[in-house]
Amino acid sequence: xxxxxxxxxxxxxxxxxxxxxxxxxxxxxxxxxxxxxxxxxxxxxxxxxxxxxxxxxxxxxxxxxxxxxxxxxxxxxxxxxxxxxxxxxxxxxxxxxxxxxxxxxxxxxxxxxxxxxxxx
Numbered sequence: 069x070x071x072x073x074x075x076x077x078x079x080x081x082x083x084x085x086x087x088x089x090x091x092x093x094x095x096x097x098x099x100x101x102x103x104x105x106x107x108x109x110x111x112x113x114x115x116x117x118x119x120x121x122x123x124x125x126x127x128x129x130x131x132x133x134x135x136x137x138x139x140x141x142x143x144x145x146x147x148x149x150x151x152x153x154x155x156x157x158x159x160x161x162x163x164x165x166x167x168x169x170x171x172x173x174x175x176x177x178x179x180x181x182x183x184x185x186x187x188x
C-alpha cells in the first residue's frame with residue numbers, strides 16, 4: 069500500500085553545511101542525496117521504516133527515532149558522510165535534521181537527539 073511521505077528541512081538544518089560538504093565531497097554528497105531519495109521513494113511505495121533499517125545498507129538507526137543516511141555503497145577513499153533525518157510515521161514526514169561526517173558523528177547525533185526531544 070502506497071503512502072504519501074513528504075520531505076522537509078527542520079529548523080536546525082544548516083544549508084551552509086550542506087553546501088560545504090557538497091563542494092568538498094561532491095560524489096559522496098550526491099550519493100547521500102540519491103540514497104535519501106531512494107529511502108523516500110521506498111516509504112512512498114509502502115515499505116515500512118523498520119524494514120528499510122534492516123534491508124538498506126545506507127540506513128542506520130541512531131536511536132530516539134533518528135536515522136542516518138550514508139553514501140553506501142562506499143567508494144574506495146570516500147569521505148564518510150551522514151545525513152540525519154527523523155522519519156515521523158504519524159505525519160508521514162521525513163524531517164531532514166543535519167549533515168555531517170564520521171569525524172563529528174557523536175556530536176552530531178547528540179545535537180539531533182536534543183532537537184528531536186525539544187521540537188518533534
